[in-house]
Amino acid sequence: xxxxxxxxKINEINSVSNKFIEKKIKEEGLQILKNHIPLFYxxxxxxxxxxxxxxxxIWKISKSSLSDIVNKYENQGLIKKCICAEDKRSVxxxxxxxxxxxxxxIESIEVEILDLMLKGFDRNERQIFxxxxxxxxxxxxxxxx
Numbered sequence: 001x002x003x004x005x006x007x008x009k010i011n012e013i014n015s016v017s018n019k020f021i022e023k024k025i026k027e028e029g030l031q032i033l034k035n036h037i038p039l040f041y042x043x044x045x046x047x048x049x050x051x052x053x054x055x056x057x058i059w060k061i062s063k064s065s066l067s068d069i070v071n072k073y074e075n076q077g078l079i080k081k082c083i084c085a086e087d088k089r090s091v092x093x094x095x096x097x098x099x100x101x102x103x104x105x106i107e108s109i110e111v112e113i114l115d116l117m118l119k120g121f122d123r124n125e126r127q128i129f130x131x132x133x134x135x136x137x138x139x140x141x142x143x144x145x
Contacts, residue, residue, distance in 0.1 A: 017113055024109045030102050031076055036069055039079075040095070040103045049082060049092035078102065 022034050032040070038059050043050060056066045070093055073079040078099040082092045095103065118126050 013117075017117070020113055020116075021109060024112070028105050028109075030105055031078075032073070032102060032106075036073075037106055039069060039073070040099065040106055043079070043093065043095045043099075045095065045100060045103060047094050047097065049080075049094040052091040052093055055093055073099070 018034065021037075025032065025034060039055070042055055042058050052066065052070070053063070056063050059066065061069075070079055070081060074081050078096055080094045080096050082094070083090070118129065121129065
């Protein structure tokens with residue numbers, strides 16, 4: 001890989017950060033999969049419920065995949081699934097209090113990895129980095145349309 005190959009660098013950052021997150025999840029004894037972290041970010045910490053289809057749209061995963069994931073964490077006692085009394089087709093999903101510990105640990109892992117990745121950056125450089133990263137994401141998402 002050439003030193004100037006930015007795509008290779010992006011791939012390496014992704015690979016190393018994924019390994020770090022997996023290692024931290026294991027060290028913390030969190031009974032979740034790295035790929036399921038977005039669910040714990042999407043669901044509100046206050047325990048309020050979101051409609052199943054809304055979660056699927058936000059996360060951009062199929063309803064069948066989300067159903068499997070929700071069932072997994074419902075069986076672990078981390079997520080509550082409630083069928084709407086007025087419309088039996090509407091399912092609401094919320095975090096149970098037992099899941100707050102996991103959500104907080106995930107957030108602390110994110111802070112830790114960002115601190116490691118941005119070591120030596122001052123506050124202004126961090127802000128610029130994040131703004132530029134947001135621009136890159138916006139641009140790449142437009143390529144998908």
